[in-house]
Amino acid sequence: MVYVNYGAPADYEQLERMGVSVRGAIVLARYGQTWRGIKPKVAAEHGAVGCLIYSDPHEDGYLHGNVFPAGPMRPSFGAQRGSVMDMPIYPGDPQTPGIGSVPGAKKIPLSEVKTFTKIPVMPISYDDAEPLLKNLNGELVPENWRGSLPLTYHIGPGPANVHLRLHFNWDRKTLYDVVAKIPGAQHPDEWVIRGNHHDAWVNGAGDPISGASPEMEEARALGELLKKGWKPDRTIIYCFWDGEEPGLLGSTEWAETHADELTAHAVAYINSDGNGRGYFRAEGSHSLENFVNGVAKDIIDPETKMTISQRVRLVDSTRTTPEKRAELKARADLRIDALGSGSDYTVFIDHLGVASVNLGFGGEDPGGGQYHSIYDDFYWYTHFQDTDFVYGRALAQTAGTMIMRLADAQVLPFQYTNLAETVHGYVGELKKLAADERTATKEKNQQIEDGAYQALTDPRKKLVPPTKEPLPPYLNFAPLENASDELTRAAASYEKALTAAGNNASAAVNGKLIQSERLLLNPAGLPNRPWFQNLIYAPGFYTGYGVKTIPGVREAIEQKRWSEVDVQMTRVSEALTKEAALLDEAAKQLTPASTSTR
Ligand SMILES: [Zn+2]
Numbered sequence: 037m038v039y040v041n042y043g044a045p046a047d048y049e050q051l052e053r054m055g056v057s058v059r060g061a062i063v064l065a066r067y068g069q070t071w072r073g074i075k076p077k078v079a080a081e082h083g084a085v086g087c088l089i090y091s092d093p094h095e096d097g098y099l100h101g102n103v104f105p106a107g108p109m110r111p112s113f114g115a116q117r118g119s120v121m122d123m124p125i126y127p128g129d130p131q132t133p134g135i136g137s138v139p140g141a142k143k144i145p146l147s148e149v150k151t152f153t154k155i156p157v158m159p160i161s162y163d164d165a166e167p168l169l170k171n172l173n174g175e176l177v178p179e180n181w182r183g184s185l186p187l188t189y190h191i192g193p194g195p196a197n198v199h200l201r202l203h204f205n206w207d208r209k210t211l212y213d214v215v216a217k218i219p220g221a222q223h224p225d226e227w228v229i230r231g232n233h234h235d236a237w238v239n240g241a242g243d244p245i246s247g248a249s250p251e252m253e254e255a256r257a258l259g260e261l262l263k264k265g266w267k268p269d270r271t272i273i274y275c276f277w278d279g280e281e282p283g284l285l286g287s288t289e290w291a292e293t294h295a296d297e298l299t300a301h302a303v304a305y306i307n308s309d310g311n312g313r314g315y316f317r318a319e320g321s322h323s324l325e326n327f328v329n330g331v332a333k334d335i336i337d338p339e340t341k342m343t344i345s346q347r348v349r350l351v352d353s354t355r356t357t358p359e360k361r362a363e364l365k366a367r368a369d370l371r372i373d374a375l376g377s378g379s380d381y382t383v384f385i386d387h388l389g390v391a392s393v394n395l396g397f398g399g400e401d402p403g404g405g406q407y408h409s410i411y412d413d414f415y416w417y418t419h420f421q422d423t424d425f426v427y428g429r430a431l432a433q434t435a436g437t438m439i440m441r442l443a444d445a446q447v448l449p450f451q452y453t454n455l456a457e458t459v460h461g462y463v464g465e466l467k468k469l470a471a472d473e474r475t476a477t478k479e480k481n482q483q484i485e486d487g488a489y490q491a492l493t494d495p496r497k498k499l500v501p502p503t504k505e506p507l508p509p510y511l512n513f514a515p516l517e518n519a520s521d522e523l524t525r526a527a528a529s530y531e532k533a534l535t536a537a538g539n540n541a542s543a544a545v546n547g548k549l550i551q552s553e554r555l556l557l558n559p560a561g562l563p564n565r566p567w568f569q570n571l572i573y574a575p576g577f578y579t580g581y582g583v584k585t586i587p588g589v590r591e592a593i594e595q596k597r598w599s600e601v602d603v604q605m606t607r608v609s610e611a612l613t614k615e616a617a618l619l620d621e622a623a624k625q626l627t628p629a630s631t632s633t634r
Contacts, residue, residue, distance in 0.1 A: 038192040039064050039172055041181040043075035043089075045578055048082050054175055055500050056191055059083035062198045064168055066092040066183055071378070071580025073120040073153070078578070080154035086200040087157040090165035091116050092183035096405040097162065099184045103405065108420035110405030112163040117237040117408045121283045122151040124577045126567035127382055128288030134567055136293025137285075146206070151283075156202045171196035211235075213286045214276035216255060218262065220443065222269035226546065227301045228442040229273045229390075230254070230435060231287060231380050232308045233280030238410045241417035242403065243310035247396065248276065250432035251308065257436060268443035270303065277380050280309075281408075287380035291388060298388050303448060303550055305384040305392040306438050311431050313422040314400025315351055316344035319373040320393030321385065321553060321573075322458040326451035328393055329369040331441065335434050338426035344397075344434070345370065351399075369454060376583035377575035386570045389554040391450070395435055397427040447534065447541045448549045452527035452619055456520070459572065459612065462585045463520050467513050470593050474508045481505065509598055516589070516605050519612035526616035526623075533623035541626055548622045555615045558607050562588050563600060571608045 038058045041047040043065030051058065063084045065075040076087040093099050096110045103111040110116075121130065129137035130149040137143075146152075166185055172192040182189050214234070220226060232251040233244045255274045279285030291298055304324065316335075318328045332345035340347055353364050364370075375385055375394060385392040401421050406412040422428055441449065481504045483489065489501035534541060557569040568574045574587035577595075584590050588604030591597075 037062050037064055037168060037172060037194060037196045037198045038084075039169065039177065039181075039189065040075075040079065041177070042066060042069040043078055043087070044070045045078055047181075048078060050178060050181075051191070053500055053502065054191065056174070056193065057083070058193075060085055061193055062086035062088065062200055064088045064090065064165065064172075066090055066095065067116055068092070068095040070578070071582070072116070072118050072159075073122060073124075074578060074580045076120055076153045076155055076157040077122055084155060086155050086198070087153075088160055088165070088168070088198070088200070089116075089157065090160045090162055092165075092185065093162055094182075094184035096407065097184065100405070101402055104411045104416060108402045108405055108416060110407075110409070111411065113161045114405065114409045114411055115159045115161045115164075117159060119281060119283050120153050120157050122153070123283060123377060123382075124568075124575050124580060125151050125565050127151075127284035127377070128292065129285055130283070132289070132292075134292060136295075137289040138293055156200055158200065158202060168196055168198065211278035211286050211289070213278050213290050215290070216274045218258065218268055218272040220269055220271040221267035223543070223546070224271050225301050226270040226303050226550065227273055227298070228268075228270050228303050228439055229275065229305045229384070230307075230439050231275035231277055231305065233277040233286065233380055235278050235281055235286070237281055237408045237412075239413040241414050242312070242406060242412045242421060243408065244280065246311040246417065246422065246428060247308040247431065250311065250428045250435065251276070253429075253432040254436040254439065257432075258439075268440070269445075270443045271301075272439060272443050275380075280380055284377075284380055284382055288383045288387075291383040295388060298384075298390060299554065301550075302384070302388070302390040304442055305381060305390050306435055306442075307379055307381040307384075307392060307394045308396055308431060308435060309379045309394070311396050311422065311428060312398035312401040312403060313339075313427045314398050315348050316395075316397055316430075316434070317348075317399070318393055318395050319375045320381070321391040322372070322374075322455040323450045323452055323553060324391050324393055325372050325454040325458070326369050327441070327449040328372055328438070330449070331434060331437050332370070334437065335430060338430055344430065371458075374458075374573050374583045374585050376573075376579070376581050378581040382575070385553075386568050386574055389557040389570060391553040393438070395431065395438075397422075397430060446539075446543055448546050450549050450552060451531065452523075452552070452615075453531055456524040456527040459586075460520050460524060462572075463513065463516050466516075466586060466589055466593065469590065470508065470511050470513075473593060473596075474510075477505050477507055481507070508593075508596065511593075511598075511601055511605075513605070515609040516612075519609035519616070522616040523612045523619075526619040530619040530623040530626075533626040537626045545622050545625045548618055548625065552615060552618055552622075555618060556611055558611065560607075563592070563597075563604070571611050 038061045040063045063079045079087045091110050101107045101109045103109045126133045130151045131143040132141050170187050172190040174191045177189040232247045234248050277286035333343050335344045337344045337347045353361050381392040381394050384390040406416045484504050556572050558571050562568045576582050576584040592600040
């Protein structure tokens with residue numbers, strides 16, 4: 037057995053420098069930093085034959101507060117369950133990538149499935165991990181590899197020998213998505229979609245019921261409105277997903293089954309999952325950033341009685357750098373983060389290019405220690421989380437308001453100047469990433485040449501000095517920068533036309549707006565993972581949940597695949613240029629012919 041810290045790629049680089057190989061070993065990784073599925077994936081890439089993952093109290097145990105039932109943190113026997121499917125390749129039914137898993141669908145054989153882990157993996161509690169850690173010798177771990185157990189952390193290998201024998205069940209089970217539809221009275225072919233999953237690991241009070249019950253409450257409220265004679269202009273679809281936890285199965289398969297209809301009709305998808313107490317958070321498509329901000333300005337925070345938007349602005353200003361604080365004051369809209377993966381929005385935004393937002397409240401609750409374990413139950417939720425459900429109500433108000441506004445807006449509330457500004461920021465990040473990569477390689481090569489690593493070598497340790505690497509090439513960012521500027525210009529001109537049109541803005545423009553997010557897709561997909569077609573947003577190949585923006589370019593730079601960068605950059609530039617052209621057409625459509633040229 038070898039202890040591999042979080043089991044992230046950087047941890048294996050560290051092991052290599054220490055002269056420790058995991059080839060033929062069972063690795064012990066702790067939860068944290070990466071999504072869990074990355075741990076066995078990277079372990080297998082380095083030749084390990086098995087993987088144990090444990091919850092160290094450093095991450096969500098007694099270091100952070102009292103453990104359950106005295107407090108909310110993970111007790112010694114708490115094991116975090118969860119999918120380890122290689123979802124950065126594709127989520128959903130492993131046997132039907134890209135198509136709906138309905139009766140009669142063509143399935144690939146199990147032996148050809150790319151998303152199964154290559155080695156057996158098992159989650160354990162720290163009570164079970166402690167004797168294993170105590171029986172490892174070898175080097176002391178680096179300081180930032182230490183957890184919070186009362187023992188000295190060693191790397192190994194051995195002398196502990198671990199026997200790992202797992203039983204697998206390969207049965208196929210039927211999943212049940214519940215899908216309810218309110219037909220639109222004016223534009224039945226424009227669909228506004230809302231979803232939360234209903235399946236859980238064990239009890240699931242927090243994940244997913246704290247998000248699922250607000251969604252049910254929204255549906256009930258819309259039902260009441262229907263009885264009173266209200267009819268939405270657009271079609272509203274409420275989805276209650278099954279099989280999210282094993283691999284986003286229910287949402288992915290439903291959306292793949294209805295891919296053509298969704299491509300033609302879907303306006304937006306609003307997702308939630310677990311909910312907590314505290315500050316409003318939203319992540320998603322930046323074409324909806326302004327819209328999300330508008331709704332957040334109208335929802336009252338149950339504790340402070342200020343708006344949820346005001347509260348986020350104030351809290352963020354206490355926790356940030358002077359530059360960000362100045363931006364918070366100057367920028368009209370709060371920024372929303374980009375979406376990675378980890379819940380049911382994935383197929384909508386990443387595969388079908390449907391503008392998506394993920395919502396929730398949190399940050400004030402002390403939770404985390406119950407996550408994906410038997411302790412996520414009603415007692416835990418009502419003692420330590422949103423104890424009187426007021427943030428459940430706030431979530432229903434926020435998401436419900438979004439659905440109603442999307443369904444009834446004359447012109448769909450997409451706003452592209454925030455999108456253009458955000459993309460411009462990503463391009464800047466990529467340029468800096470490439471420059472930093474170059475500088476770092478140059479410096480390291482110089483250190484190697486100067487003999488710095490020979491001086492570091494401790495004869496008692498088997499430190500392996502690094503070898504020189506080829507210098508990263510200069511990259512041509514001009515096409516991407518030009519396309520980004522083009523988008524900025526077109527977004528501003530669309531906004532101007534929309535403002536000028538005012539209440540006379542024609543709903544005819546909505547057909548174009550619905551397609552605007554689709555243009556961010558490339559049918560060829562990302563390198564080595566064609567299912568992921570969004571060129572702006574994707575979960576990282578080596579982060580799992582964590583987002584990589586402009587992923588084709590960013591990951592090619594990060595993983596030093598230099599020859600790929602130009603190809604990827606061209607694809608993104610073309611998509612941004614097409615997006616700009618669409619916005620120009622939309623602007624033209626909003627401008628009455630009589631005033632457009634004369
Ligand atoms: Zn969930």
